Amino acid sequence: MNDLSALARVSAELGRNRLLVQAAGGNTSVKDDGVLWVKASGRWLAKALDEPVFVAVDLARLMAALERDDPACETCAAFVRADLSAPGLRPSVETTLHAGLPQRFVVHVHCVETLSHAILIDAEARLTSLLDGLNWRWVPYIRPGLPLFRSIAPGADVYVLQNHGLVVAADTLAEAVDLVEVVGRRLARPVHAAPGAPRSVKRAGYHFADAPALAAHAVRLAAAGSYYPDHLVFLGSGAATIDNAVGSPPVILAPGCPPLVRDDLAPAPLAMAGCMADVAARLAPDDRPRYFTAEEEYVLEHWDAEIYRQSAPEAK
């Protein structure tokens, strides 16, 4: 089995694990003979064995362009090896991150256990003890794409991205997968099940998501703001609660229940609603999350590559 087909097999497995990857989020890559094979924008890792999910990028041309600060590196579309790639695929918005790390394999996931720490104000201090012994770095929040690429210095195997997720890099696929598992294990937090679960809550046009029932503190923390990019771009800022919902927001939170999701939600926002509950259920009552600032939200909502990713039909 060559590296790309091995990567596709592993990517499909990672992509089917909702605690690691939700919808078209997350991306994987392998560097092989001058080509960076990276997940295409808007494609789902879960479908890596069913359809073309990886696109070939000319690594030398991309690295040279990064060296001269070429704005074409924002989308990387100009560096696609059309002779190797399926038509119509555009590289992940996080392609430069994959190119910039020297290891052969790079895996980026929106790991729920990682997020349950990485969205907290005291995340770095917590992680310093929990990840002791690993060659890891803390990466303060910065918009994905080129700014994130520039803020990541090679030299580590594990990067925890504040308010975003996890990146691991290794020269073998087995090591990369192992790192994802080790970090997930070390950062695992108990799920605070909602006591009682009064499912008498009902709202026309909504049903309960396949997700944990949220305790009152989890609803309070989750509703107060947005804490990672995919929440914002697929669900909007924060979340409505049963007490304040007006109109028909995509998700409504109520204590004791899983999120109420609108019946017509597409698969991607539905997956993000599940992720929100998976993360919120791991928060403790005294946790202090770091929400996106209004400026951070504005930047994400007006970023062209993100708008493309969100609007691509295959992303939904």
Ligand SMILES: [Zn+2]
């Ligand atoms: Zn990401």
